[in-house]
Amino acid sequence: MKITVVGTGYVGLVTGVCLASIGHEVICVDINSRKIELLKRGKSPIYESGLEEMLREHRNNISFTTDPVEAYSDAQIIMVGVGTPERADGSCDLTYVYSVADDIVEYSQGNPVIVIKSTVPIGTCQKFKKYINSRMEKDRQLSVVSNPEFLSQGTAIKDTLHASRIVIGSDDGDAIRTVREVYEPFGIPIIETDFQSSEMIKYASNNYLALRISYINEIANLCEEVGADITDVACGMGYDKRIGSMFLKAGIGYGGSCFPKDTKALYWLSENQGAALKTIRATIDVNTEQKFIILKKAAKYYDSLKGLTVAVLGLSFKPGTDDVREAPSLRIIPALIETGAKVKAWDPIAVSNFSKLFPDVVTYCRTIEETIDGADICFILTEWQDVINFDISEYASRMKKPIVIDGRNCYAIGEVKGKGIVYESIGRQAVK
């Protein structure tokens, strides 16, 4: 099928490449000409494992453009994967989605099925359909399908090719069948439903995962008080099939472009409907505080970090991605700078994105060794494999004062003992 994918971010680009890999004729459109120029040269504007290789392998089935005429005029399916950021009040900003609607009205021809992959508040697809069709000629009324995306950054290709489910919601049976055909070669279970339920499946899923993270983080904080170890606690909980082991890893909270905004958007919507979700309010509040917990731990060792050299390991919101949106580093590093600390930072792939926001005030290092050399304290913000594999005794030999505050529990307590470092982590007893 001829498929136009709108937006070449994490969702649009990965979707486009995966659809090209099963033989569809894909054209990706973006308003960002820098991204399109890179893609035309076979380079990915985002880091995602395996993406560039797939781009090269399926280049005959995928093309890139900024030209709306080229993008929309010949499409059988238009998949919308543009951003839906948060507004200042926490609600979802649909500006990009509606600007695509305007482009579809102006440039599309025939009767393409419009598929909304962006995460949009419950009720949006129905309104989007009315909006488009009220601007189209009477004999050209387009069908809309809600098809939320569940991929995770860092494993996006695998998540798309081997998704747990594909959700398709619409008020139009023919359109549902067409979208089914698009995905059938993947052999993934497909769930059919209405617009609202489909949109809700996405929000309820993301909010539940965020809730689990905040829950385990609160339990971790309590573990520290009562002398329990969160790693053992989470392991013991995870063996229970009713609970499962995923998303029970204690740390300094969730970040990224989805959980923070999707929790706020669902809470905003629930409050607006007079049915405020108290669990989600708590999830958001716990997560906001959790990011700063490592600074509180540092205060046990220094009255102030003013003038001290602080090493920061990890800038991205999680390993496997160069995305720093809503990453704990974006809150912690400015707080460190504010106190007058000299910040040295390392990340294997996110420095380029982070340094655009903080070009001068941070010293960016090429290696973990260089980052911790002479440091008075080290904060671990992302559980990169390089950090997990790092020889712990190096902290003692290279740092001025070997105090390591690990926000991601990268090391087992047993590994750290006897290595000559002070080690604080989340939900476990300090090693001194």
Ligand SMILES: NC(=O)c1ccc[n+]([C@@H]2O[C@H](COP(=O)([O-])OP(=O)(O)OC[C@H]3O[C@@H](n4cnc5c(N)ncnc54)[C@H](O)[C@@H]3O)[C@@H](O)[C@H]2O)c1
């Ligand atoms: N990133 C994730 O892990 C993930 C997972 C599931 C769902 N989602 C949802 O998918 C949507 C997209 O997320 P993302 O992370 O891929 O966003 P992104 O910010 O990485 O990419 C969005 C792209 O859309 C482009 N764009 C904006 N307006 C456009 C227009 N009118 N025409 C063409 N291109 C346009 C932007 O230039 C940008 O390249 C969001 O709603 C998000 O919540 C994201």
